[in-house]
Amino acid sequence: MRYVKLPKENTYEFLERLKDWGTLYAPVKISEKFYDFREIENVRDVEFHYNRTIMPPKKFFFLPREKMFEFNLSKVEYKEAIEDVEPFVVFGVHACDIFGLKIMDTIYLDELPDKYYKVRREKGIIIGISCVPDEYCFCNLRETDFADDGFDLFFHELPDGWLVRVATPTGHRIVDKNLLLFEEVTSQDVCNFRDFENKKQQMFRYHEDWADLRYLLELETEHPMWDEQSELCLGCGNCNTTCPTCRCFDVQDIPNIDGVTGARVRRWDSCQLVRHGMVTGGHNFRPTKKSRFMNRYMCKNSYVEKLGLSYCVGCGRCSYFCPAEISFVRNLRTILGLEESSCPPRISEEIPKRGFAHGSSVGGGEQ
Template sequence: MRYVKLPKENTYEFLERLKNFGKLYAPVKISEKFYDFREIDDVRKVEFNYVRTIMPPKKFFFAPREKMFEFSISKGEYREVIPEVEPFVLFGVHSCDIYGLKILDSVYLDEYPDKYYKVRREKSIIIGISCMPDEYCFCNLLRTDFEHDGFDLFLHELPDGWLVRIGTPTGHRIVDKNIKLFTEVTQEDICNFREFERKRAQAFKYHEEWDNIHYLLELEMEHPLWEKEAEKCLACGICSTVCPTCRCYEVQDVVNLDGDTGYRERRWDSCKFRSHGLVAGGHNFRPTKKDRFINRYLCKMSFHWKLGINFCVGCGRCTAFCPAGIDFVKNIRTIVGLEELSCPPKLSEEIPKKGFAYAKNIRGEDI
């Protein structure tokens, strides 16, 4: 792998020149606490020291809602609607989110390539950036805290700039066309890089072994925590929306007023929705919130054999943005015996349903 250094004084010039390779998107501060990837006009608005964006990079490749094809019933024909995508640069992607994109790639590109996803992925340039974890981060437990590939360039923070790893031929072209902005990496830079990685490793809240998590979850299907936490869950689907690796969608045919023409669209779905497990005949594979709650944990902790990681990348979004205050990591640690369960052994079945038990999710479905 090739390494170069980007001095701090050249950072904004580098960002400005990235626009020559496509539309530039990067993390910006959108409120007092929150960040998100947005199109960049003024490069000085780019945030380098953010922890997480509200939405993961998947929104650029797997659209929340998109038209798939148009049809005519009388003519018995349809026309695919493949999006026209301009080249774009996604700057400031953290390691866990790059792993998230690799998981999506394995779903949407490997065996049966998804045309809509593929055309966006082929037009993208990914530039990663290092970060310091907060109390919600646990990517170190899932071995997604340091990315080895899946990026064109990756910037690691130094006291006076950035150590840049070049990961692809596209990355080489970007550096070579702007070579005057870069310098050689010195021994001092290497020492600073090593020190940053040491501090970063120590900054994580938890340091333990999680290789057997999925199996322990399967063995504890009757753990009292499932019922306790499922009762708190609003079934709103936010955890799936902000997850870098959730990729479920549903399709719907929309018929125009003429009753003849229309289109098919797909939109993000969530295993937290009651309709997700509903099939023809009215049977539901996961009829209760508890069933759906357990399913999400088993899904995220499933092992991706090809990549050698779990389907959860440890970004912490599901906990940070949960309106019910459900702590994903704490629940896992409780179920596998790393934390005490702070509730009665079993919730009473006599407790009447009230409050949010009669709420509806973002689609208006009963939960």
């Protein structure tokens, strides 16, 4: 991998030049507490130090609402909207969100690629940026706190600038075209980079092993946490909307007033909404709020075989933006036996609190 240094005084000039590569999007502060990726006109509006955006960067590739094509019934023809995609640059993507996009790739760029997603991935440039965790972050437990690939450039903060990792041919071209803005990396820069990463690791709230979590979730379906926490859930779908890896969508044909023309549209869907599990005939595969609540936990903690990761990247959005203040991490730690709960012990207290001390026994029956 190629490494270069961008001095701090050249940062805004570099951002301005990124606009030559497409529409520039980056994190901006939109309220006292919240940030979001927005189109950048003034590069001095870019926020380099933020914990999380409201919407993950997947919104640029898997649109919240997307016109797939327009149709004309009388002419028996349709016109795809995919031709309108223009090049763009997403600057300031955290490592966990880069992993989120890699997970989305395993779904939408597999053996049957989604052409709407694919063209945006091909047109989009990803530039990552380093970050430090807050109390909601647990990407270290998900092994998504440092990205090896999935970006064109990655910016690591130094006291006097940025150590930049160049990962793709596009990244090389961007650096080469702006070579006068960059410098060689010094030994002091390497020391500063290492110090930053070491301090970052110490700042995480949790340092524990979650390797068996997905199995415990399957074994602990009778744990009282499910009833307690699903009762608090509003079923609003905020957790799905803000998640970097939720990928469910609904498709609708929307006719125009003439009854002949119209458009096919797909939009994000949420497994927390009652209609999500509804099928023709009125049957609902997840008729209760508890069943939908459990489904999300099972889904997010299931295994992405191609990447060796879970579908949760530890960004903390679902907890941070939950109007009911439900903590995803606390609930998972309860299942792991690392948080106090109202669950009565079912086997000997001599067994450490890390195993099956709460909830169902190994056999799954009542003791």
